[in-house]
Each structure stands twice: as C-alpha cells, then as structure tokens.
Amino acid sequence: MKKFEEMSKEELKELRSSLAAKYDEYKAMGLTLDMTRGKPAPEQLDLTNGIYESLSTTGYKTASGVDTRNYSAPAGIEEMRKTFGDILGTDKDNIFLGNSSSLNMMFDCLMRAMVFGEIESDCPWYEKKGRKWICPAPGYDRHFRVTETLGFELITVPMTDEGPDVDAIEELVKDPDVLGMWCVPVYSNPDGIVCSEETCRRLANMKTAAPDFRIYWDNAYVVHHLYRDSIGKIPDMLALCAEAGNPNRVYEFASTSKITFAGAGISCIACNKDNMDKLKKICGVQTICSNKVNQLAHANLLPDMEAVDKQMRRQAELIRPKFDAALSVLDEDLAESGIAHWTNPLGGYFISLFVMPGTAAATVKLCKDCGVALTNAGATYPYGKDPEDSNIRLAPTFPSAEDIGKATRILAICAKITAIDKLLEE
C-alpha cells in the first residue's frame, strides 16, 4: 500500500469506499467499546481483593501499636509512609498520606496556596490576579481543569522526547505571574514520556521570577512499568531542588490507584521540611487524620519495594497484552498510510495517537457513531483545545484485549476515512 500523500484522488476515493464498507460492517454489529479513561480492569483490581483480610489478625494495630481505627497520626502511619518513601526514593519524613485520591491532594495543595500563599509569597495566590500556570501538552485533562478552575491562565508547552520542553519553560518562568507547572515525570499521561535527568536538573535549577514558583510533580506512574528490559527512571526531584538551592520548589504526588484499587487506594504528597511544616499546620486544622485502616491494609500488602515490584509485575502481565493488541493493530492498519504516528510507551496507562492534523475531532466522532468511545479530541490540551486537532489519547487497560483490538481496528478505519476526506477537500 502507498502512503496517502502519494495517492491520486481516484485512488483515495476508491480506498474510501472500501473503508466505508468495512465501517458499515462494524457499525451493524452494534458494538459498545470504551477506551475513554485510564481505569484498571476488574482482573487488575482482583489482584488486591484480599487486602482487608490482614486487618483482623493484627487487631487493626501497627507494629508500633497505633490503633488505626481511632483518631491520631495526621500524616499517616509510619509503615505506609515508608513504602511511599521507597517508591519515590525519598525519606518517609517527607511523606504525608491522604485518602485515595492524589488529585484531591493536588487540588487541596493549590487551594492552600490560593488562601494562605506559599512560604515565599508576598500574598496569597488568590490576590495574584494575572496568575499563570505552565501545562505541558499533551497532558492530563484533570490537571488542566484544576488550574483553570482556580483562575490560572494556562500556558501550553510542548512535550519532547525528554519531557516538557525546558527551553520554552525557562523563557516562560521569567514572567513573575507564572507561579507553577504540572509535570508527570515518568510515563507521562498520555505520551508515556520519561523525563531525562537533564530535564529534571534544569527544572530544579532554572531561575524563576516568581520566588514562590512550584512544580507539581505528579509521579502517578513511577512503578508502572510495562516491560522489564527497559525501565523508566528519574532522579529524586526533592534532592535535585535542594541541591539547586530551590528546596521548596517541588510538591511530589503519588498514589496506589493503579497499584491496588483505583477508587480506594492511598495517596501521598512528598515535600521538603519547610513546605511540610506549613502543610501540616493547615491540614491539622482541616482534619484529624486520614483513613489509617486503609493505610495499614496497604502497608501489609506493600511492606517494601519487593512487594510493590511483585504487584506491579502482575499488573503488567494483565495490561501488556492489551497495549500489544492496540499497538499491533495500529502497526498493521495505519503504519503504511503515513497519516498517523503514535507512542510505544514502556509504562503508564496510555498510548498517544497523532492522526492527520485537523482530523482528530472528526475521527473521535466517527468512532463514537460506530460504538467506540474515545477520550474527547482536544482533552489532552489546556481548555480542551488541541491547536493541531491531531492528538487522541487511547486508554487500553479497561476493556479486554480482544475488544481493544476491535476498537483499534475501527479507530484506524475512522482515522483513514477522515484523512481521505481532508485530503480530498484540499
């Protein structure tokens, strides 16, 4: 098969009608396939089903005798703080545990900055009327929505193979209204990109006009490797920022949402002592403690990195075939056409597909009409607007491998039909 750009209009029209016939066949099947969100499949959740059985045998108590059922320990139990410290490569004293949602911890962290300011702030962020936030894109729509809702102007920065474009960021942070940035440093959502050490170092070292600039380092996929021969790894960002003389610069986040239960895991924020002291003062007013019973159940399941690693290998065994199913169909059905490219992630939860510019929204729409639900085109960009109308986030974890394959075949047909329509228009 030729590349589309080498085809004559006649050839394109002919191909279109055969694609349309295939599309109609699929449509007649009345499918309902969903690749919208990064949700674990039931089999993945089953891996954690026994988690609460350990509680009665230990009388709900930690090794040091903390009764997890009662009030106490606002920062969470030591055992689970240690596990997160190991996961993130930092000390347990830098870890503050929350309930299940790390997004909730990010939102709350920004709300604190809004109402109380950061250590170096001359006023709470609420008063900074021109506040701006750097959003590497493609990125996570829920991140963008948080800062949009809190009144930040969202500044898009492109992704490179080594993480967010640091050249662009170094320029942007000369503006004192730029107060922070999002970053998913390992297996980024949706591209699966791992920040290079150089990227991390430059982000830690760059001179920012805002003295209270903060990096929201969402290490959501830090142990979420798909393969074992090549593993994404980054340096400890807290240590890098301290070395760089910017010790308060970074808030790091993680959770077990995709290690244990998506809706009932444990989340954490990691930061240096000064940020932690400030955080603890306000969080101590907000609540007495988080759910420590769930923390204990998690600490029993994941006492150390060996246990985390074992759990993540099992997770990978379940989702790798699904990634493979999607990727092999993309290879078979789209590679030769030359109209699209996509990522081959080594971990994380997504495949990032770039269809012919100007056709992403139409492709998603066409898929929907055929029973295949995809994340809205544009969702991976600030304000939901992809300037190229090209990126589509594929979330291949929830459906079966067979359904993933089928959905991706339909997606390939739709991407080709809309590309041909676009080419014929020109």
Place this chain on the structure above:
Amino acid sequence: MKKFEEMSKEELKELRSSLAAKYDEYKAMGLTLDMTRGKPAPEQLDLTNGIYESLSTTGYKTASGVDTRNYSAPAGIEEMRKTFGDILGTDKDNIFLGNSSSLNMMFDCLMRAMVFGEIESDCPWYEKKGRKWICPAPGYDRHFRVTETLGFELITVPMTDEGPDVDAIEELVKDPDVLGMWCVPVYSNPDGIVCSEETCRRLANMKTAAPDFRIYWDNAYVVHHLYRDSIGKIPDMLALCAEAGNPNRVYEFASTSKITFAGAGISCIACNKDNMDKLKKICGVQTICSNKVNQLAHANLLPDMEAVDKQMRRQAELIRPKFDAALSVLDEDLAESGIAHWTNPLGGYFISLFVMPGTAAATVKLCKDCGVALTNAGATYPYGKDPEDSNIRLAPTFPSAEDIGKATRILAICAKITAIDKLLEE
C-alpha cells in the same frame, strides 16, 4: 458539709489541708489518666471489627453492580447515601459522601466559599475583609479553629437550654459581615444540649443581612443517645430552611466516626439541590471519587435505621457506665460544695463542667501535675479564651470506668483546692 461560700476562712484552710493531703496521695501513685479528647474506647471500635468481611462475598460490588474498587460515583454509593439520608431525615439525593472526616468536609466547604463564593455572594468570601462567624460557646474547639484560620472574626454567643441564644444571633446577623455560624444541634459539644424546635425554626427563618449567610449544622451526635427513655430529636433543618424561604441557608454534616471507626468511617454533607449542584461542580474538579469500598462496607453494616439503632445501643451500653462513673463522683464530691455545676447529657460524648469562675485553668493545671490530662481550659471558647475561666470539657469515653472515676475524684479535689485558694485571696 457546708457550701464553701458559707465557710469561714479557718474552715476553708482546714479543708484545704485535708484536700492537699488527698491530692498528694494521688500524686504519689504516678497516674496517667487522659480525658482530653472525644475518642471512642477500643471496645467501642471492636463493635465494628468485622466490617470488611462482607466485601469479598459481594465481590466489592453494590446491589446495582457498581464496582466500588474502581473510579466512579463522585457523590458516593447510593446505599450509604440512603443510610445517611435516613439518619438525618432527608432524601438520599441531598447527601454527598466524603472520606472519614466530616471536619474535612466542613473545612473544604468553607474553602470553596473562600475561593468561589456561595450562590448569593457578590464576591468570593476571601474578598470580604471584615468577615465574621458566630460561635456558640461552650463549643467545639476544632470548629472555632477552622474559621479562625480562615480569617473570620469569631463572635461568641452563649448557649441556652434550647441551643444557641437565638435572641443574640438575630441581632448579630443584622451585620452583613456576619457570614455564618457553627451549630451542633443534637447533644452539643460539650454541653450535650439539644436544640429546641423553636430554636431551629428561628434560625431557619431569621432575616440575615448577608444574603449568602450559611449555617454549618454539624449533626455529629444525631443518633448518639445514652439513654432510651429520653431521646434528643430535632426537625429536618433542610426542610425548615426551605419552608422559610431560605433554602440555601444550611449545610448539614455527619459521620460514622462515633458509630463505627473514629479514624476510618464515612462522612457526609447534606444540602439542597442548588448548593449541591455548585458543590458537585467544584468537587468534580477536586477528585474523581471518595473511597467507595469503605462506603460499601459501611452500607453492609448499616443498611437501615434498625441496624444503626442496634449499633448505637451497643455503643451506649459501653459508654453509659463511664458517664455514670464521672457523674456520680461529681455528685458525691462536688455537689455540696456549691462551687461547681455540670451537665447531665442524654447523649453525645462529653460532660461540661463549670467550676468556680476564675479557677478552670488552675484546676486543669493542678490535675495535670497529678497525672490527669484534661482538655485545656478555655478550649471550648473562641480563641481558646473562656471569659469566665470556668468551663472544663470532660471526655469520658476512652478510659475505663474505673479510671474515669479516679480521674474525676482527682478533678474534684483540684476544683475544690483552687476554689478555696480563690476564696482565701478575696
């Protein structure tokens, strides 16, 4: 024995030396007794130990098939919303579930008002520089600390036998800077007072200068009866506010902290549809969902009011003897002296003791030196300052009945010693 005020200086001095001797005896025992916080005792927590056993048998799924382990259902599962609706006497659609801490839900609710304002607000509350908050006192120190931290001036209002002094409140709300009030309507912390229907009606109906005035109705002890012959009951405040033409006035809160696990229960906020719509919009940005696995475990344990009632009777059986131990010692050791009075609560978690004005802080200090830890004197008032220096909150649930008795005896000795010192000064 005579009342202290009827005693001569000589008699008082003599009594003081015999009290001092008893005090020294107790001090020599090297006791450590703690009545500081309203914490359930381990035996109370044991009542709920089996709660997670139901999860594996139901495959972590609700009756309607929601997989509680995964993302979904931001407002919480229907079953537990129904239970809270029944507890609070309102519809489940008015209920939004959180994680374990209702204090957290109150804090977040105020943070939303600070940053986004309420429905009727002309600006977010952050911008209302003279903002004030009504604090019925004696009251809950953590409530007061939330509004103090958020920059409200705290306005103290006295408690009456029918709840907060509504005459005073009706005057205060003529000030447009007064944006809201705290209230624990059933078995108030620490007095154990139940709001009369008249009080509730007047709070629902009163004309407030601030159009966005809010009542934070913390129904923490709604089903926490100590006795069954006399039960505290209030009307549905949401309905009262709606009838009064002030449908958005009230946010109601509750939790299972003192029904199941203090640090690992389920909390909720209840409000009318307009408040709920606004809340859901912002909470939908804050997080994907709360911990539904714990919600399901709770719904299985507490499917209806019969189950809630059964659980609360068991709780009452465990704590009633402790209240009785404290109250009988107060009767025996303090009644005749005429220097103190205290509440005889029908439910809740506290006994409110009023020692001779000007002696509460000294009494607490003397107790501490004898190994008896009490809530700081003044804690039950805004800014931690009891203008009368008289109120001491007793929390008799955590220690054993025997320890409660012992601690109360020491407390009575200390209260009498400091009262005598005060009288001799004059």
